[in-house]
Amino acid sequence: MKYKRVLLKLSGESLMGDKQYGIDSERVAQYASDIRDVYKKGLQIAIVIGGGNIFRGLSAEKSGMDRVQADYMGMLATVINSMALQDALEKVGMKTRLMTAIKMEQICEPFIRRRAVRHLEKGRIVIFGAGTGNPYFTTDTAASLRAIEIQADAVLKGTRVDGIYTADPEKDPLATRYNEITFQEVYDKGLNVMDLTAITLCQENKLPIIVFDMNKAGNFMRVADGEPLGTLVTG
Numbered sequence: 001m002k003y004k005r006v007l008l009k010l011s012g013e014s015l016m017g018d019k020q021y022g023i024d025s026e027r028v029a030q031y032a033s034d035i036r037d038v039y040k041k042g043l044q045i046a047i048v049i050g051g052g053n054i055f056r057g058l059s060a061e062k063s064g065m066d067r068v069q070a071d072y073m074g075m076l077a078t079v080i081n082s083m084a085l086q087d088a089l090e091k092v093g094m095k096t097r098l099m100t101a102i103k104m105e106q107i108c109e110p111f112i113r114r115r116a117v118r119h120l121e122k123g124r125i126v127i128f129g130a131g132t133g134n135p136y137f138t139t140d141t142a143a144s145l146r147a148i149e150i151q152a153d154a155v156l157k158g159t160r161v162d163g164i165y166t167a168d169p170e171k172d173p174l175a176t177r178y179n180e181i182t183f184q185e186v187y188d189k190g191l192n193v194m195d196l197t198a199i200t201l202c203q204e205n206k207l208p209i210i211v212f213d214m215n216k217a218g219n220f221m222r223v224a225d226g227e228p229l230g231t232l233v234t235g
């Protein structure tokens with residue numbers, strides 16, 4: 001395999017499948033079997049999941065809620081998603097650990113970097129929940145931060161689209177997909193890849209990002225194997 005250790009970022013929305021809200025068990029099961037297949041090739045896998053399918057701080061603020069309170073609710077939503085994926089991974093025989101940025105002793109371990117690395121070395125799939133543990137951040141930033149901390153080789157961002165486009169492909173029929181792009185181009189063109197905090201962290205720490213379509217079974221394996229799928233962000 002091309003990589004030894006990767007950080008897989010899944011958005012909360014991707015867990016919805018065709019639903020409008022919540023968790024689609026078939027989608028979670030597909031992700032779990034894809035992750036198992038890659039794991040069996042010897043890759044160390046850490047995962048960060050978003051919470052947008054359940055709760056988003058920014059949207060709640062627009063409806064009048066206090067932003068910080070809402071963001072903590074968003075972080076809790078990521079823990080619900082993490083637990084769903086943990087369950088699905090265990091159903092396909094994986095050993096897992098859920099570590100959260102906010103202590104929840106009865107259901108998971110607190111995030112401790114050295115312990116996370118040890119879990120990975122022992123062949124456990126590690127899920128990082130509760131984002132960074134801080135309001136005003138996103139799970140994309142949590143993914144970049146954790147990837148740097150555990151010295152992952154890349155952030156693999158599995159989404160519902162197959163890469164980064166020149167414009168929104170659902171709105172602009174002339175939009176084309178980049179195979180490769182630099183961090184600087186992402187800033188200059190104002191492309192919506194990840195929020196800028198996440199992008200900056202990756203750029204400063206020379207951590208490549210690959211955006212790919214996770215909903216197509218087998219794609220995670222292809223990306224992990226170094227196939228030029230989706231869009232690679234480097235530089």
Ligand code: UDP
Nearest residue numbers: 012050051052057071074131132137138139
């Ligand atoms: N969140 C936060 N701090 C973090 C990560 C997440 O406050 O470090 C909150 C924020 O309210 C966000 C919600 O958790 O809207 C869900 O995360 P995100 O929007 O990143 O999920 P995704 O878009 O990937 O589903």
